[in-house]
Amino acid sequence: MIPLKAYLVLSALLFGIGLAGALSRRNAIMVLIGIELMLNAANLNFIAFWRFHPGTEPLAGVMFVLFSIAIAAGEAAVGLALIIAIYRHYKTTNLDRMDSLKG
Amino acid sequence: MTFMAMITCLPHMLLLANPDEWLVRLKQTIVHWLPGPWQFVISSLITIAVLIAVFGALFAVATLIERKGLGRIQNRPGPNRVGPYGVLQPMADAVKMLIKEDVVPRAADRVVHFLAPLVLVAPVMLAFSVIPYGQGLVPINLDAGVLFFFAVGAASELAVFMAGWSGHNKYSLLGAMRAIAQMISYEIPLVLSTVTVVMMVGSLSLVQIVAAQGGYWWGVIPRWNIFAPWGLAGFVVFMIAAIAESNRSPFDLPEGESEIIAGFLTEYSGFKYAVFFMGEYFGMFAISGLAITLFLGGWHAPLPYLGWVPSFLWFFGKLFIFLFVFIWLRGTLPRLRMDQLMNYAWKCLLPLALINIGVAVIWRFTAGWPGPLRWLVCALLIVLAFVWLEKTWMKSRELKPRTYHYAS
Amino acid sequence: MQAAFFIIAALIVIGGLAAMLVRKLVHAVLWLMVTLASLAALFLLLGAQFVGFAQILVYVGAVAILIVFAILLTRNSEWAKAGRLASPSWLVGVGIAGLATGCLIASILASSIPPGVPVPPAASVADIGQKLMTEYVLPLEAVGLLLTAAMIGAVIIAMPEDKRG
Numbered sequence: 001m002i003p004l005k006a007y008l009v010l011s012a013l014l015f016g017i018g019l020a021g022a023l024s025r026r027n028a029i030m031v032l033i034g035i036e037l038m039l040n041a042a043n044l045n046f047i048a049f050w051r052f053h054p055g056t057e058p059l060a061g062v063m064f065v066l067f068s069i070a071i072a073a074g075e076a077a078v079g080l081a082l083i084i085a086i087y088r089h090y091k092t093t094n095l096d097r098m099d100s101l102k103g
Numbered sequence: 104m105t106f107m108a109m110i111t112c113l114p115h116m117l118l119l120a121n122p123d124e125w126l127v128r129l130k131q132t133i134v135h136w137l138p139g140p141w142q143f144v145i146s147s148l149i150t151i152a153v154l155i156a157v158f159g160a161l162f163a164v165a166t167l168i169e170r171k172g173l174g175r176i177q178n179r180p181g182p183n184r185v186g187p188y189g190v191l192q193p194m195a196d197a198v199k200m201l202i203k204e205d206v207v208p209r210a211a212d213r214v215v216h217f218l219a220p221l222v223l224v225a226p227v228m229l230a231f232s233v234i235p236y237g238q239g240l241v242p243i244n245l246d247a248g249v250l251f252f253f254a255v256g257a258a259s260e261l262a263v264f265m266a267g268w269s270g271h272n273k274y275s276l277l278g279a280m281r282a283i284a285q286m287i288s289y290e291i292p293l294v295l296s297t298v299t300v301v302m303m304v305g306s307l308s309l310v311q312i313v314a315a316q317g318g319y320w321w322g323v324i325p326r327w328n329i330f331a332p333w334g335l336a337g338f339v340v341f342m343i344a345a346i347a348e349s350n351r352s353p354f355d356l357p358e359g360e361s362e363i364i365a366g367f368l369t370e371y372s373g374f375k376y377a378v379f380f381m382g383e384y385f386g387m388f389a390i391s392g393l394a395i396t397l398f399l400g401g402w403h404a405p406l407p408y409l410g411w412v413p414s415f416l417w418f419f420g421k422l423f424i425f426l427f428v429f430i431w432l433r434g435t436l437p438r439l440r441m442d443q444l445m446n447y448a449w450k451c452l453l454p455l456a457l458i459n460i461g462v463a464v465i466w467r468f469t470a471g472w473p474g475p476l477r478w479l480v481c482a483l484l485i486v487l488a489f490v491w492l493e494k495t496w497m498k499s500r501e502l503k504p505r506t507y508h509y510a511s
Numbered sequence: 512m513q514a515a516f517f518i519i520a521a522l523i524v525i526g527g528l529a530a531m532l533v534r535k536l537v538h539a540v541l542w543l544m545v546t547l548a549s550l551a552a553l554f555l556l557l558g559a560q561f562v563g564f565a566q567i568l569v570y571v572g573a574v575a576i577l578i579v580f581a582i583l584l585t586r587n588s589e590w591a592k593a594g595r596l597a598s599p600s601w602l603v604g605v606g607i608a609g610l611a612t613g614c615l616i617a618s619i620l621a622s623s624i625p626p627g628v629p630v631p632p633a634a635s636v637a638d639i640g641q642k643l644m645t646e647y648v649l650p651l652e653a654v655g656l657l658l659t660a661a662m663i664g665a666v667i668i669a670m671p672e673d674k675r676g
Contacts, residue, residue: 013616015615016608017528019608023607025601037527037546047562051557051558073569081666280583
């Protein structure tokens with residue numbers, strides 16, 4: 001059987017990939033995709049812990065992931081709406097060019 | 104069980120037992136011979152093979168019926184050259200599609216262009232796996248069957264986008280955008296009308312939804328959901344949304360040949376086009392199967408004394424009636440305009456579906472009332488609430504000559 | 512079971528890496544969908560059926576389409592031209608991410624977490640429904656409110672300014 005640690009390592013890898021992408025890509029949409037990856041890594045952790053250590057509240061892990069998925073959907077909608085609004089102003093989705101507050 | 108024993112008991116099974124049971128038992132007998140670890144694999148493979156064979160054959164029959172039926176509606180004979188009365192036309196079509204040149208535009212994204220038809224067909228085939236076709240004839244009885252159906256159905260939107268985007272053709276992309284906007288808009292009333300059934304049955308399992316519709320009121324009227332007022336309204340919403348989901352006329356804007364030259368299918372030819380075509384028909388079968396399961400009692404017989412007919416025949420009989428209605432609508436209704444399509448989903452179907460959920464709750468808590476009174480009150484509530492809402496809130500602008508925003 | 516885990520895990524990691532590295536945004540979304548669908552498969556493997564289906568319904572059905580529409584509405588972002596993909600400070604970003612991942616993996620491997628129960632806990636749809644309507648009804652309402660607010664907010668933000676009134 002696959003031990004719990006394997007799932008945790010997989011989740012850590014996914015989180016790392018998402019974090020690296022979100023920190024280093026120039027395009028705002030790519031940053032959002034990186035954030036989605038990180039959220040999903042967290043979900044995987046919840047499900048893995050729920051599966052191996054249900055604890056006293058047997059459904060807490062599943063519930064947490066369901067709410068997390070719903071919130072991720074809302075986050076994506078608002079984030080993409082912001083990107084579209086910014087695009088109207090600057091005609092770009094390149095984050096390095098959105099520097100009007102820079103001194 | 105040995106081979107001889109099986110041979111001797113086969114006629115017994117055929118004659119005495121319920122035909123649904125012998126289908127299941129035949130499979131069990133075949134699987135029983137095999138060594139332990141193979142049983143699960145072979146059992147699954149048999150089920151998959153049967154599903155593909157049945158629906159593949161149904162696809163061929165459906166194209167023939169559609170072409171013949173449309174021909175009759177339009178006062179022409181339809182295909183009549185291949186075989187007697189043209190019954191071998193699907194074979195000829197298949198051969199034609201297979202030997203046609205597979206054109207891929209030079210600017211196309213080859214990988215995505217290749218994957219799009221597969222991404223469309225595979226999820227639809229998965230959707231077949233949760234529908235109960237007869238008593239005990241369900242490939243997988245999932246606890247969350249309805250959710251599974253809609254989850255795999257969601258992948259078709261991505262497939263349509265892949266098809267439209269990969270061709271690098273503006274008509275493809277426009278068609279795909281139209282198709283996605285339409286599918287997302289109509290998915291909401293589709294799911295909301297399903298929710299009423301799920302609420303009343305108290306289960307997301309399609310097998311339990313069918314089981315809840317067994318039996319008859321006063322010994323004649325089957326206890327199907329469509330015979331309750333919320334079921335009737337839900338069925339109407341569901342069917343309109345289902346026609347739109349499967350991109351059929353009168354909601355076939357994404358593929359409108361006369362406006363955007365077949366939309367996301369523009370850049371497809373030959374075998375890939377055939378796969379798309381098959382995917383759309385499979386989608387139509389799957390959503391009709393879901394409608395039958397949710398509202399028309401699944402495999403239950405319409406009259407109590409017809410219970411001896413094998414249950415899967417009832418299911419497929421109902422499926423053919425749906426097929427006929429789909430073709431009939433295609434032959435008689437003109438195509439909608441894009442703004443009409445959107446308005447219809449958001450301002451008409453969505454309120455009706457929401458009202459329907461409310462009335463379903465009332466129905467649920469008036470179980471003690473005499474039948475006809477309860478029916479009448481609930482039906483009136485739906486009609487009055489809907490009419491009032493449309494009259495006061497959703498009032499459409501007064502009729503005036505059409506104004507063109509983008510063409511001048 | 513073991514083979515299934517390794518195939519799915521490979522798909523998740525490859526999909527995630529590809530999503531972050533490819534040049535075309537639409538390809539990135541498609542790779543993201545490979546990752547998220549494999550993740551749903553992993554949830555099914557772990558016995559969380561409802562969550563797996565919800566994951567596919569929400570991500571493949573809704574989030575993918577949202578991102579794709581955003582890409583098409585910001586047209587010149589679709590083709591990252593010959594320019595660089597990464598921002599000038601990408602080395603710092605990758606370094607921070609690598610360090611964080613390294614710390615996480617090292618601490619996971621070093622921890623003495625017990626192996627846990629071998630049988631998956633039961634999570635039938637009926638149980639989840641019961642819990643959602645009793646114990647978790649307040650979070651459920653809050654999520655409903657949040658999604659409504661997000662929807663209205665997204666519509667207003669994305670609306671052209673001359674139409675906002």
